[in-house]
Amino acid sequence: MKLDSSIAAVVTGGASGLGEATARALAAQGVKVALFDMNAEKGEQVAAEIGGTFCKVNVTSDADVDAGFAKARAAHGQERILVNCAGTGNAVKTASRDKATGAVKHFPLDSFDKIIQINLVGTFRCIAKSAAGMLTLDPLEDGERGAIVNTASVAAEDGQMGQAAYSASKGGVVGMTLPIARDLMSEGIRVNTILPGIFNTPLLQGAPENVKAALAASVPFPKRLGMPAEYAQLALTMITCGYFNGEDVRLDGAIRMAPR
Numbered sequence: 001m002k003l004d005s006s007i008a009a010v011v012t013g014g015a016s017g018l019g020e021a022t023a024r025a026l027a028a029q030g031v032k033v034a035l036f037d038m039n040a041e042k043g044e045q046v047a048a049e050i051g052g053t054f055c056k057v058n059v060t061s062d063a064d065v066d067a068g069f070a071k072a073r074a075a076h077g078q079e080r081i082l083v084n085c086a087g088t089g090n091a092v093k094t095a096s097r098d099k100a101t102g103a104v105k106h107f108p109l110d111s112f113d114k115i116i117q118i119n120l121v122g123t124f125r126c127i128a129k130s131a132a133g134m135l136t137l138d139p140l141e142d143g144e145r146g147a148i149v150n151t152a153s154v155a156a157e158d159g160q161m162g163q164a165a166y167s168a169s170k171g172g173v174v175g176m177t178l179p180i181a182r183d184l185m186s187e188g189i190r191v192n193t194i195l196p197g198i199f200n201t202p203l204l205q206g207a208p209e210n211v212k213a214a215l216a217a218s219v220p221f222p223k224r225l226g227m228p229a230e231y232a233q234l235a236l237t238m239i240t241c242g243y244f245n246g247e248d249v250r251l252d253g254a255i256r257m258a259p260r
Contacts, residue, residue, distance in 0.1 A: 011033060012123075018151060025233070026236070032077070033052040034076060053071065078133050086123075112164070116168065131187075149235045154197045177248050194235065195252070
């Protein structure tokens with residue numbers, strides 16, 4: 001897919017981190033970009049800077065997602081690109097014992113469900129609704145109608161202690177990538193997923209410098225945190241390379257996460 005001003009894109013989680021970097025990279029190629037995010041202040045700022053459109057969207061809400069796509073399409077036309085970066089995480093052991101009292105507790109099931117609803121169901125909700133819109137488009141010269149990029153995590157394959165919900169949600173994104181690519185193959189819509197390692201996103205930027213240094217040292221090479229622009233670079237490769245389809249690709253400096 002050639003990136004230019006004839007192409008529209010939607011980036012979820014586009015107000016910060018990996019999503020913001022990808023939105024900026026797409027806009028730099030002339031693509032008309034709509035950002036879905038909960039942070040209206042930051043989202044409006046980024047949208048203004050890249051000449052895009054901000055849509056306040058909670059990906060767990062059908063109504064929000066429908067309204068977001070309606071606003072984005074009214075501004076830019078039907079998107080040919082969807083990049084799913086909206087997501088969150090938590091860290092709770094499946095079952096544990098309080099060190100002071102000895103009391104036993106388990107992972108609160110509402111907290112587990114919340115992570116699944118945002119990271120997995122929210123991603124699928126946006127894919128399904130975007131793909132349905134892409135089906136209304138005429139194919140490009142090579143028969144392509146659209147390209148979708150999802151965000152999983154290396155935790156999908158080597159999750160750490162406390163990451164049962166997060167790993168399950170990201171493992172689900174990996175697991176559904178190929179079936180969705182197969183669902184959409186006859187319509188010329190490609191689907192790929194990136195599994196980022198430890199990236200220097202807002203989630204980590206507030207951490208103490210010694211913590212960030214230790215995380216960087218744990219990466220085989222290069223010994224640093226990943227940069228959001230590197231995620232965006234891979235996302236654009238997945239979008240522009242027409243033979244890239246049904247793949248789940250780690251972007252992690254060769255790290256394999258330890259149990260803790």
